[in-house]
Amino acid sequence: MGSPKSQPARVVFDTGSEYLAITSVLCDDETAGNYKFKKYDPISGGFVDRDQMHKRCKTMSYDMHGSDSNKILSKASSKLTYGSAKLQGFIWQDYTCIQPLKDQPMSAVQLKIELKQNKCAFFQFLALYKSQGLGHDSDGILGLSPHKDMKKKKLHYLWSLKDNGIIDRAMVSFSITSKEMGETPYALFGGYNSSQIVGGAEGLKTFRNFENWLGTWALEGQGMYYGEKPMQKPGEDTSYPAIIDTGSSQLSIPPDVFEKIRLEWQQALPNLDCSTDKTFCHVKDSCENIAPKLKPVGFQMSDYVFEINPEQYLYKSSHKKCYFVVHKCRLPGKNKNLFLIGDAFLKHFYSVYDFDRDTVSLGINKHSEGKVSMFKPGSRPDNLIKAQTSFEGDLDESLLQTNNSTSLAAEAPAHNQTAAI
Secondary structure, eight states: OOSSSOOOOOEEEETTOOSEEEEBGGGBTTTOTTOOOEEEETTTTEEEEOOTTOBSSSOOOBOGGGOTTOEEOOSSOEEEEETTEEEEEEEEEEEEESSOOOSSOOOHHHHHHHHHHTTEEEEEEEEEEEEESOOTTOSEEEEOSOOSOGGGGGGOHHHHHHHTTSOSSSEEEEEOOOGGGOOOOEEEESSOOGGGBTTGGGGOEEEEOOOOTTOSOEEEEEEEEETTEESSOTTTSOOEEEEEOTTOOOEEEOHHHHHHHHHHHHHHOTTOBSSSSSSOOEESSOHHHHGGGOOOEEEEETTEEEEEOHHHHEEEOTTSOEEESEEEOOOSGGGGSOEEEOHHHHTTEEEEEETTTTEEEEEEBGGGBTTEEEEOTTOOOTTOSOOOSOOOOBOOGGGGOOOOOEEOOOOOOTTSOOEEO
16 A cells, blocks of 8 residues: 555455455554544533544554555545444545555656556555454455445446556456465456366356345355255245355355254254354264264355365364354344355355456365365266365354356456456
8 A cells, every 4th residue: 555665454355345445544543643533522512632542443554644645535434334344434545556566765757667567556445543343464355346336436446456457357266265275365356267276267157146235246045955955945945145255254044044954964963052152053072973974065056056065064173062164144134034155165166256247157176176066956966075084174263253157268368467466
């Protein structure tokens, strides 16, 4: 962020939100400069100066006073709410770069060259003066959902990269991993990496973005299977949006669907406990012992079935318990009737989001070959998934609190510009 000296910011890549929001020195009145905020004092009936040491964010990554190119664009503050994250700030504009600028004196001509070489866009974002619910290691959120309001297109990072000639296609793709996979996760702006996908480009299936009231990337959640037994009958039972959200670690399903699959688990495991913990079902036994008693879980989305074997939806706990990562959606109102497809699912599937075509593409990631599968309904091969002996690592205890698919014809041509992180 900024110029001529870059200021690094660590952000969550979130396909469930729209904007770039970064913590800033506005979070601390002592360093906010001319942008100070007062609090209301009910005793005096007026606004008074805050405690100068009062900080409203865990980090302060962006210092507009340290950038020659910063510009404030809004007089009124904006609020954003993403799940547990509540953010407030002002719309700012500054250079946002994928790679850092050289930390040395430069002429105006040299700076212009540096900005181009390091994939910098003069971009609008939310400079936060208050943040709640961001992770300990995060300075903000980079929203990558399809933009709802095209009047605010300049606030969307993908479109900014394309409009500034940094990438040729408004596209982003992800290879998501977890610690035990032994690979580095990455994002690719402007294209995708077919060598990361089982079957290459032909293994990548493309789906229309399923329209939903949240305005996010989604497939049509048509049903679920336990082994080959349907838990929800496509075309007969209600279909729900399946929200594809890289900003979430969850894999939650609508309550009525969950109850059906819970009964199947209960028959196989009479000691299944789905009440002690408010989110996850668990068994007081090792995952190695209970996995052979369970069957794969299949998610039918947009006329394709994505199947995950038990070893991939069970998590070991440090308290000698085995947790089920698939759980009931507990969002309020109509949002409870959602499939929320987070990293627990996406780490097995390479995902591509095409903003120009409004499509989502999924293919089995090579590091999950043999652990998951994709097939058309009714065409599940026999003995499709072999039993795995490895499990998904120890569960982080802090976590316990109509579209036809087609093969993507070709990946981004070699001459297209892409940017990798």
